[in-house]
Amino acid sequence: MLAAQRQELILERVQRSGAVRVTDLVASFAVSDMTIRRDLDALESRGAIRKVHGGAVASSGTSTEEPGFEAKSLRQEREKHAIAREAARLVEPNTAVGLSAGTTTRTVAEYLRDVPGLTVVTNSPRVADVFYRTARSDQTVALTGGFRTPSDALVGPLAVSAVRSLHLDTLFLGVHGMQEQAGFTTPNIMEAETNRALVEATRTLVVVADHTKWGTVGLSTIAPLTRCDVLVTDAALNPRARETLAEHVDSVRTAETEGTVGTAEQAG
Incomplete structure (x- = not known):
């Protein structure tokens, strides 16, 4: 699987569930911990997700953010x-x-x-x-x-x-x-x-x-x-x-x- 394809699947999972764990992604895609972390870095650089300790969450601001x-x-x-x-x-x-x-x-x-x-x-x-x-x-x-x-x-x-x-x-x-x-x-x-x-x-x-x-x-x-x-x-x-x-x-x-x-x- 190409990195871009894997990253899109990771993004879909974040959007569906609200958050993902690195350990779960490693098991799902059968790749290394470092590979998943590079994928998360790439997604975060696009503003698509926000990395947190041990995983990532949807990049949607805080739960109380209310634009005018x-x-x-x-x-x-x-x-x-x-x-x-x-x-x-x-x-x-x-x-x-x-x-x-x-x-x-x-x-x-x-x-x-x-x-x-x-x-x-x-x-x-x-x-x-x-x-x-x-x-x-x-x-x-x-x-x-x-x-x-x-x-x-x-x-x-x-x-x-x-x-x-x-x-x-x-x-x-x-x-x-x-x-x-x-x-x-x-x-x-x-x-x-x-x-x-x-x-x-x-x-x-x-x-x-x-x-x-x-x-x-x-x-x-x-x-x-x-x-x-x-x-x-x-x-x-x-x-x-x-x-x-x-x-x-x-x-x-x-x-x-x-x-x-x-x-x-x-x-x-």
Whole structure:
């Protein structure tokens, strides 16, 4: 096996499990300890992983790192638009839709503006503003109260209380990370609590997450992978991650970023 091939397999394992041990990799690939350490050095130099004593972990910052809304809005813009277009196809007119805070869900809102008769519930002023600007008389927008986080989410007891009495048809949930054991996560504990309330309030959960979210683990879990009904992601998600997600999620849909959006659906 070429070093490049081995390194890609190691990277996939880190993204799938969140961490790897040198001893386990030596046994798996039947190579020397030094060979594995050189592979880890090469991956770390690319920024793909972070070496720790005895192994490596996913290179995703700390579990409490929370970039601001503007910083996140510049990342994976093409993928976000493709994912949002695909996700918006799941919405029927005259239904109750929830959108969590986030740059991807805000993009979903842009593709929902022309759907007639929607009732929209959100804890994101950014998402609410998208609908307010349309000024459609056939749409109702409910914005929860609460404290603002760096990602511009309204969270806390007021937000949770506002959501708990509601019944949504579909919730579009943006996440900081997704991983097999940790599930869908966020670095903000209060945002996780508010998002859990939104998840409990909905009949159908749609997670919108680009490929970079796989292998990232935030401080607090919102929901396990098995709670997700539909995951909409982009074509750059690695095949092994897609297989893992398909084992836990009812439906995995792929949004193509070039030309006309196409859907590849894999049932879990």
